[in-house]
Amino acid sequence: MSNAEIRGRFVWHELMTTDPDAAGTFYSNVVPWKTQPSGMPSYTLWMSGDNRVGGLMSLPHDADGKPPRWMVYIGTPDVDASVATAQRLGGRVLKGAAEIPNVGKFAVLSDPQGAAFIVFTPNAGSDGAASSAAVGDFTWHELATTDPHAALRFYSELFGWKKGASHDMGTMGTYQIISHEGQDVGGVYHARDASMPPSWLGYVRVTDAGKAASAVKAGGGRVLHGPAEVPGGSWIVMALDPQGGAFAVVETPTAQAAANATPPPKKSAKAAAPQARSTPALSSGRTGARKKTASANPTAGSKTGASGTGAKRAAKRVTTKRASANRSTAKRAAARRATGTTAKRVTARTRVAKRTVAKRTVAKSTVAKSTRAKRGSAAARRGNSAGRARAHNGRRGARSGGRKRR
Numbered sequence: 001m002s003n004a005e006i007r008g009r010f011v012w013h014e015l016m017t018t019d020p021d022a023a024g025t026f027y028s029n030v031v032p033w034k035t036q037p038s039g040m041p042s043y044t045l046w047m048s049g050d051n052r053v054g055g056l057m058s059l060p061h062d063a064d065g066k067p068p069r070w071m072v073y074i075g076t077p078d079v080d081a082s083v084a085t086a087q088r089l090g091g092r093v094l095k096g097a098a099e100i101p102n103v104g105k106f107a108v109l110s111d112p113q114g115a116a117f118i119v120f121t122p123n124a125g126s127d128g129a130a131s132s133a134a135v136g137d138f139t140w141h142e143l144a145t146t147d148p149h150a151a152l153r154f155y156s157e158l159f160g161w162k163k164g165a166s167h168d169m170g171t172m173g174t175y176q177i178i179s180h181e182g183q184d185v186g187g188v189y190h191a192r193d194a195s196m197p198p199s200w201l202g203y204v205r206v207t208d209a210g211k212a213a214s215a216v217k218a219g220g221g222r223v224l225h226g227p228a229e230v231p232g233g234s235w236i237v238m239a240l241d242p243q244g245g246a247f248a249v250v251e252t253p254t255a256q257a258a259a260n261a262t263p264p265p266k267k268s269a270k271a272a273a274p275q276a277r278s279t280p281a282l283s284s285g286r287t288g289a290r291k292k293t294a295s296a297n298p299t300a301g302s303k304t305g306a307s308g309t310g311a312k313r314a315a316k317r318v319t320t321k322r323a324s325a326n327r328s329t330a331k332r333a334a335a336r337r338a339t340g341t342t343a344k345r346v347t348a349r350t351r352v353a354k355r356t357v358a359k360r361t362v363a364k365s366t367v368a369k370s371t372r373a374k375r376g377s378a379a380a381r382r383g384n385s386a387g388r389a390r391a392h393n394g395r396r397g398a399r400s401g402g403r404k405r406r
Contacts, residue, residue, distance in 0.1 A: 029218070053204075
């Protein structure tokens with residue numbers, strides 16, 4: 001790769017810390033790295049398999065009280081020209097251009113908002129870390145800053161970066177994707193924590209974000225956020241190492257897992273993004289702020305085979321959703337059966353009540369008829385008695401009259 005082609009590429013990552021030996025042990029347990037001597041005094045290489053990922057060194061004595069931190073190296077064909085351009089655009093020179101024997105030339109700069117980075121021109125045959133999206137590589141870079149628009153103008157002119165998709169996060173502002181040579185390589189967003197300075201955060205690809213989070217805790221680090229799923233099916237963890245250096249990891253699902261995953265709900269045209277790939281996260285590792293989005297082209301591709309963990313998680317989510325749906329269906333069926341049973345019981349009770357009322361009505365009618373009959377018989381008897389009495393009296397009257405005439 002020529003120096004002209006290296007412009008704007010993230011070519012190296014370097015951890016400056018207070019305890020390099022402890023950091024070497026910690027990171028080797030969290031991400032698939034090993035340490036290897038570099039051949040230079042007080043400098044160690046991070047290796048992912050046979051690939052060089054970055055470097056490890058002691059925090060410089062002139063760090064002015066700054067905490068341990070990861071530094072990003074961005075390629076340029078001419079360090080001196082980039083330093084001059086950065087100054088013209090409002091950037092600052094933190095360490096002037098210097099040569100690294102048999103490696104290349106570099107300078108430490110900060111953008112106008114204060115985020116530090118390093119410009120680097122490699123010697124022939126030494127172009128920095130291997131460029132891939134394999135497990136163990138840095139696959140995404142995120143800038144938390146106080147002025148995203150100004151920062152993007154600065155980097156675009158310095159490195160030729162372009163604006164990719166932008167995503168509205170509501171009260172959290174806008175997440176702006178950075179594109180380089182047609183590929184999305186990172187994002188820029190507004191840092192809400194005024195107590196934390198603007199900074200870059202790198203994401204290392206792992207096979208299992210959950211295991212990485214457990215390893216962070218077991219090694220004495222601190223998990224700031226995650227494991228958390230982001231649009232597209234990736235899982236991210238943001239953390240601090242035991243010495244205070246901020247870093248992040250991302251687990252990217254396999255193609256099969258992504259195909260098996262349940263499609264996300266539709267979003268508005270403004271907030272939606274293509275579903276082919278996803279950004280790892282939209283968050284500052286130091287503050288642990290939680291911001292997520294999707295991108296048209298993820299940095300964490302699938303050049304190498306990933307573990308089946310993502311597929312298992314996706315399958316588990318699908319199985320869980322199906323089980324939930326089945327339970328809901330069973331509940332609705334049970335409710336319908338319960339409703340039908342209740343209706344049948346009500347109908348049966350109504351029928352019994354009607355039969356009871358009918359019986360009581362018939363019984364009352366029979367009693368009434370019997371009473372009326374008895375009353376009629378009694379009246380008839382009384383009538384007969386009265387008639388007999390009148391007849392008797394009539395006969396007595398007739399006899400009395402006959403005696404009187406005689």
